Structure formats: C-alpha cells, structure tokens
Amino acid sequence: MPRRFTQAEAAQLRALLGADGSKDPAALEDRPPVSFQEVQRILGLPELPHRHLLGDDTWLLGGRLLRWLTGEMRDGGDTGDYDLFCGSLEALERTARRMLATGYTPCRRKGATRWGPWLRDRALGRSDHAPCAGAVFEGDGALQERLRLRRFPDGREMYALELHSPEGHLLQLVHIPALFTGGGEPVRNQLAFTDLSICQFLLDGRRLHAGPHAWADLFRRRVRVVQMVRPRITAERLVKYAGRGFWPETATLRTVTQALLASRPPPR
Numbered sequence: 001m002p003r004r005f006t007q008a009e010a011a012q013l014r015a016l017l018g019a020d021g022s023k024d025p026a027a028l029e030d031r032p033p034v035s036f037q038e039v040q041r042i043l044g045l046p047e048l049p050h051r052h053l054l055g056d057d058t059w060l061l062g063g064r065l066l067r068w069l070t071g072e073m074r075d076g077g078d079t080g081d082y083d084l085f086c087g088s089l090e091a092l093e094r095t096a097r098r099m100l101a102t103g104y105t106p107c108r109r110k111g112a113t114r115w116g117p118w119l120r121d122r123a124l125g126r127s128d129h130a131p132c133a134g135a136v137f138e139g140d141g142a143l144q145e146r147l148r149l150r151r152f153p154d155g156r157e158m159y160a161l162e163l164h165s166p167e168g169h170l171l172q173l174v175h176i177p178a179l180f181t182g183g184g185e186p187v188r189n190q191l192a193f194t195d196l197s198i199c200q201f202l203l204d205g206r207r208l209h210a211g212p213h214a215w216a217d218l219f220r221r222r223v224r225v226v227q228m229v230r231p232r233i234t235a236e237r238l239v240k241y242a243g244r245g246f247w248p249e250t251a252t253l254r255t256v257t258q259a260l261l262a263s264r265p266p267p268r
Contacts, residue, residue: 001072001244001245002066002067002070002071002072002244002245002246003070003071004221005043005219009042009043010219012042013039013042013043013215014027014028016034016035016038016039016042017031017034017215018031018032019031025216025219025220026216028215028216028219029212029213029215029216030212031210031215033204033207033208033209033210034207034208035206035207035208036048036051036203036205036206036207036208037206039069039208043069043071045068045069045071045073046068046073048060048068048073048203049082049165049167049169050082050084050165050169050171051203051205052205053084053095053098053099053171054084054203054204054205055204055205056087056204057086057087057088057091057186058084058085058086058087058091058092058095058204059084059085059086059087059187059190059202059203059204060082060083060084060085060202060203061083061084061085061190061191061194061199061201061202061203062083062194062199062201063083063199064081064082064083065201065202065203065208066198066199066201066218069201069218070218081169081170081171081172082169082170082171082172083171083172083174084171084172084173084174085174085175085176085190085202086173086174086175087175087180087186087190088175088180089159089175089177091175092159092161092173092174092175095173096161096163096173099163099165099171100163103165103166104163104164104165104166104171105163105164106161106162106163106164107162107163107164107170147159147160147161148160148161152229152230153229153230154229156176156177156178157176157177157178158174158175158176159174159175159176159177160172160173160174161173176190176193179193187202187204187209190202191209191210191211192211192226192227193227194211194226194227195225195226195227195228195229195233195234195237196223196224196225196226196234196237196238196241197211197212197213197214197217197222197223197224197225197226198214198217198218198222198223198241198246199214200212200213200214200226201214211226212226213226217246221245221246221247222246222247222248222249223238223241223242223246223247223248223249223252224248224249224251224252225238225248225252225255225256228255228256228259231256231259231260231262231263232260232263234256234259235256235260238252238253238256
C-alpha cells in the first residue's frame with residue numbers, strides 16, 4: 001500500500017510547490033514543474049531506474065511515477081511496466097536504438113495471451129513477458145517489425161515498441177502523433193491524454209511535471225477522471241486505485257457510470 005507523507009514531508013513538498021504552507025487543496029492545483037532531485041531528497045526515495053533515457057522529448061509518465069512518489073518501489077516493490085512516451089516518432093526510434101546499444105532487448109511477444117502459461121507464470125511469480133528476455137535485435141527490419149500500430153476508438157493512432165532491460169524490466173516506448181500536430185506545449189499535450197488525475201505525473205529526467213489536479217489529489221488520496229478514451233478500461237483502473245487507497249470523486253463515479261451505460265450495445 002502507498003504510504004502517507006509525514007507532516008514534515010508534506011510541509012517541505014508544499015513549500016517546493018509554492019503552496020506557501022496552505023493546506024487548502026486548491027493551493028496545490030496547476031503547479032509548475034519542480035526539481036526531481038528535490039522531491040527525491042524530501043521523501044527519501046530511491047533512484048528511479050532508466051532515468052538516463054529521458055529528455056526533452058522522451059518522458060516517463062503515469063503509474064510508475066506514482067508508485068515511486070508513494071514509496072511503493074522500496075523493498076522489492078518494483079513491479080509493473082515503465083511507460084516512456086515520446087514527442088515524435090524520431091524520438092522513439094532514437095531512444096530505442098540507444099537502449100538496444102546498451103543491453104536492452106526487444107520483446108518478441110505476439111498474439112493474444114495464452115491463459116495456461118499466463119496462470120502458471122502468475123503462480124510462479126514470473127512476468128508474462130519473461131520469454132522475451134532472450135530476444136536478439138537483428139537490424140532495422142527487426143525493429144520495424146516489433147513496432148506496433150494501434151488505434152484508439154476515436155481513430156487516433158499510437159505507435160508502441162516493447163523492450164526489456166538487462167534487469168528484466170519491461171519498458172514500453174509510445175508515440176501518439178495526434179497529440180503533437182495541433183500546437184501547444186508538448187509536455188502539457190501528453191499529460192492531458194492521461195485518464196486519471198493521480199497518474200498525471202511526467203518526468204523529463206530533471207523536472208517533475210504534474211497535471212492540474214495531480215498533486216492535490218495525491219495529498220488527499222483521491223482520484224478523478226480527466227480524460228476518458230475507453231470507459232471500461234478507466235473503470236477497471238478506478239477499481240485498482242481504490243484498492244490502493246485512492247478513492248474516486250463522486251462526480252467521477254457518475255461520469256464513468258454514464259459512459260459505461262452509453263457504450264453498451266443497444267438491445268436487439
């Protein structure tokens with residue numbers, strides 16, 4: 001379970017965020033980016049793996065940063081994927097080549113999950129991506145073959161490439177072209193695509209960025225929907241985060257319920 005901040009930690013974080021000691025949640029909303037190392041120092045957090053891959057156009061985003069902020073990566077709690085989002089397809093390719101040159105290997109997983117092996121791996125505590133750890137990069141063709149094109153329900157495309165680190169972590173490189181074609185600040189555009197407020201944390205390697213409600217909801221142990229592309233998936237994520245102690249706002253429950261009902265196929 002995520003730990004709560006101590007009074008001293010909360011006070012130092014509020015000062016870093018420019019909240020001037022106020023305990024009003026509104027004072028923590030829409031805060032500018034802060035130093036990653038200062039947050040790490042205040043909370044006594046461990047180093048974040050793979051931070052060397054990040055930069056102005058390649059960012060770590062989402063639940064991994066939330067786990068780090070709430071101390072869930074201590075004592076062997078480093079589970080789950082690392083989601084790296086790129087501001088361009090060129091940034092995705094450049095980051096992938098850098099990873100391949102330093103011991104990362106492409107994932108060879110294909111097709112749907114086979115439930116027998118999946119259940120066996122769960123019982124043994126193994127990742128369902130473990131068989132991919134021995135993949136060997138074979139040149140440009142192999143990289144292109146591994147690059148998957150997916151499509152959201154609203155028609156937007158997403159490019160995704162999965163690689164394993166030498167330690168066995170799964171990293172997903174993602175680029176969503178539509179987020180960067182209409183102008184605006186790239187980091188803000190990427191943050192705005194995240195569905196839940198407490199997952200709107202983004203690291204560019206040096207600075208920790210946050211969505212308008214991310215810090216306020218983290219302090220309050222609350223969660224709200226800020227962007228919903230797939231209602232069923234968002235509902236499942238709300239249940240998951242409620243199990244970790246982040247309770248959804250009433251308005252969020254109403255919004256998700258209405259979206260689920262609207263997405264149901266009409267009776268025949």
